[in-house]
Amino acid sequence: MPTNAEIKDQVREALIEALGVDDEEVTDDAILTKDLGAESIDFLDIIFRLEKAFQIKIPKDDFFPQSILTNREYVENGKLKPAGFEALQSHYPYLDFDRIREKVDSFDMQDLFTVSMIEGYVKQRLGV
Amino acid sequence: MDSNLIGKWALVTGASRGIGAAIAHRLAAEGVNLALHYRSHRTGIEEVEKTCSKAGVETMVFQADLSEPSEAAKLADSILDRDLSIQILVNNAGLSQAAPLWSFKGEDWNRIQNVNLESPRVLIQKLLPTMLRGRWGRIINLSSVLSTWGGRGNSAYCVSKAGINGLTRAVALEVGRKGITANAIAPGLVETDMAAEMGDEMMKQIISRTPLNRAAKGEEIAEAVVFLCRCGYVTGEVLYIDGGLRQSF
């Protein structure tokens, strides 16, 4: 089982390679899309590299909560409803819910895909 | 021979005859290993495999009836199960059926869309991660001049080929930054069984309107495939290989 430090290093390496960014850009809070320039195809690449690095299978839905965010029961006029919040919590426990709570009104899902979220996801999957 | 193609793996669908067979032969001559797909023409694919092996490349044969909705995914899975890293995908298998729209049966319509449009979509989706891994990929879809024209009695085919142009252009935008190009080749008339099905009269008419005054050979389409494999700076294009046919309308 990899240590926390090893997970951190390997996640960073996957991001650096997939996104072609510099080491120092990959800070914990860096948002993959807005700060590191990730496009949708990059997520496929990232998933791919993480799968290889950690020998896990990552269902695409784990990184793309589309089914929740396009569901009117959960999101209305760009606003996350309480039911949506709960759905996210149960399906995506590794997300940063403090951050979501702060911004339920002008919620942008992209903001959640930070370097530390990816790390959190891997840790959860590996049971670390 | 361009060294950057040697040892790469290509999947050519519909490689048992016609344009697909010519593409397979040409890629083999470039040193490309081949996953050869066919539906029913067993002797044809065996012949193609033999010729390609003689060129010194590795080959593997896959059977699938792509008019069945789930078959394209199964084909991709069996390729992935064998750990073949397909970096060149040639969606060539094609089906046409001439009938006026009012008499077209829903199931026939769907078979054509499944072979010509849906299967390429599935194969692209499933094989993209492999191209991504190598940061190099070529997606080449066989379209037709009928992708931009209305062909009388060919509505299902026209729709599928117009769709493949749209798919090609959109995919090109999504994958470009990963070193993957996506292009379509739109032939006019090519000397194959599909063309022969039109009948002599129709073929003569098309040839008389073609400035080069003849049908293309499969090899001439295959040449364009090799060009698109080599040239990494062409993407999102529909390349017309039609002997000038489009200009005479």
Ligand SMILES: NC(=O)c1ccc[n+]([C@@H]2O[C@H](COP(=O)([O-])OP(=O)(O)OC[C@H]3O[C@@H](n4cnc5c(N)ncnc54)[C@H](OP(=O)(O)O)[C@@H]3O)[C@@H](O)[C@H]2O)c1
């Ligand atoms: N010939 C022309 O004038 C022309 C013009 C414009 C565009 N095109 C396009 O070029 C491509 C190749 O055409 P072609 O003239 O070489 O056609 P062809 O001689 O009729 O050969 C068709 C190929 O597609 C395969 N195929 C047909 N139905 C299939 C199905 N249900 N599932 C899986 N494979 C299937 C066949 O496999 P089996 O033989 O093993 O059954 C064969 O290998 C097609 O996409 C066609 O639309 C051709």
